[in-house]
Amino acid sequence: MASAVFGPATFCAVTGGSRGLGRSIAVLLAGRLGQGSRLVLTGRSLQGLQETKRQVEEKSPNQLEVKLLTGDLEDSAAHAAHFCDIFADAQQGTFKNALMINNAATLGDGTKKASEHSDPQILTKYYAANLTSVITLTSKFMKVFPSTSVRRTVVNITSDSAINPLVNHSLYCSGKAARNMFFKVMAEEDPDVRVLSYSPGPLDTDMLHTVRSCGNKGVEDLLTSMESSGMILSPADSAEHLLNLLEKDTFLSGDFLDIFNFKY
Amino acid sequence: MDVPTLSAVKMAEGGEGWTPPFSKRKSLCVVTGGSRGFGRSVAVALAEEVARGSHIVVLGRNSESLRDTEKLSKAMSPHIQITTLFGDLSKCSVTGSIFACLRFQVDPTDYDHALLVNNAGSVGNVSRRTWEHGDPQELDSYFNLNVASAVSLTAKFLEFVRPGNLPCTIVNVTCDEAHRPMKCHSLYCAGKAAREMMFRVMAQEEPHLRILSYNPGPLETELKTTVMMEAADAEVREEIRRLRDDNQLIDPDVSARKLVQLLKEDLFKSGEIVNFHES
DSSP states (O other), X not given: OOOTTTOSSEEEEESSTTSHHHHHHHHHHHTTOOTTOEEEEEEXXXXXXXXXXXXXXXXXXXXXXXXXXXXXXXXXXXXXXXXXXXXXXOOTTTOSEEEEEEOOOOOOOTTSOGGGOOOHHHHHHHHIIIIIHHHHHHHHHHHHSOTTTOEEEEEEEOOGGGTSOOTTOHHHXXXXXXXXXXXXHHHHHOTTSEEEEEEOOXXXXXXHHHHHTSSOHHHHHHHHHHHHTTOOBOHHHHHHHHHHXXXXXOSOTTEEEETTOOBO | OOOOOGGGSOOOTTSTTOOOOGGGSOEEEEESSOSSHHHHHHHHHHHXXXXXXXXXXXXXXXXXXXXXXXHHHXXXXXXXXXXXXXXXXXXXXXHHHHHHHHTTTOOGGGOSEEEEEEOOOOOOOTTSOGGGOOOHHHHXXXXXXXXXXXXXXXXXXXXXXXXXXXXXXXXXXXXXXXXXXXXXXXXXXXXXXXXXXXXXXXXXXXXXXXXXXXXXXSXXXXXXXXXXXXXXXXXXXXXHHHHHHTTOSBOHHHHHHHHHHHXXXXXXXXXXXXXXXXX
16 A cells, blocks of 8 residues: 555655664554665664664565664764765655654753753754754755655654753753754745654653653652553554654644644 | 742841842843843843942953943943953853953952843844755854853853852843744744753752743844845745834843843743733
């Protein structure tokens, strides 16, 4: 069954594909991307990416082309080359659909309060990885796939923290808030691109465990109570919800939706 | 309705928890982006209100314009000290050197109150659409100036005044675009959203700090003129032109005085956003 969004000849890039939600998204895409599609996964761990690739190839019925690229998004100077590699050989006419999933993210130092972030170099690196990289990558994506020939979708993996402050996570919250606005502007400026900010919910991943061990009792207690009430979700379920949203394609471009279909 | 702060509750003067009114407090104030526009207006409005013996430090990127700010501020009050510091906050190293410099000139224990106004900022290249921002160095520089410098400056400022054990007020100058997407303003919207959130988290983490995000309203400054002339989108240019023609652009001096009034009254809820247009 060919889908308009994931049908044949779809180019798809997922950042942060070496584990967690990125891996789940990649594996689910494997089952949906049509003939002649290409999946590019980026991440910091080659080992992690290779395991994701193995799981993807298990699921993929169409001999999906999978490309792996390691890179550190904290290093802005390396962005240009890294992003060129992501889109290498994606010549005009090869693909009918293009999907960019901006999933890679870091939390920043959870033991520090906002008033303790005095080192500007740490801040620059943080925003380079979580904000600048997303902007330049999306820019490259749009250059490689101009509107006339290809149906384009850009996903911003966001968080409740883009809207609701979370103590000890000022960098994470501020980066997500910035991305949210950036993509809203993008949706306004180009009605031909489908732009979605998706908040996956609290997921059972390494990231959540890191948040939990930030040293703030309030945060720890919050996550513990979420866990006992069964509110922590599996990344696979959240990834499925995202792909269903994309496939249904009824969201308003620029929307900020979460797994519970709550519209922020 | 805002919950009154401790200082606003009627307490006997000198009683526990009582904070002296602005006009009686020897304030150490730092204002960034003070060479022109709103920053200059804030420096001048503060100079008019702060108590004798206060010190206003103005940071900016244009030495000549800084001297004008200094002159205008000094004209408001001969009984306060004005210091100007040149620095480009788009460069990482500058926030550190600002306080290294101030250490020789300022002793925080001489003051009763500390105020930092994070005003420095830029609108970014409005002739570019979201997908045309492809230069990582330009973006780093933009977010250094508009986000990172405000964060690290605030952290260093708090560290600097700690020996004086001073009550501190931090102001974040914000705008509608922190919430309202505006074409040609992708970087500006992103940066302002990041700052607002940063200071909201800070307010939650530090209940003893007074943190105010102040939206001065659409101001009649060079920033707006730049947008009116250079924005890639005709509707955006037209909107500013209309604001200007309908006299809806606000005099930055008027807005700055409103900010200082809010600081004097000290009734705002820490972390909240207050707009010029709110009564």
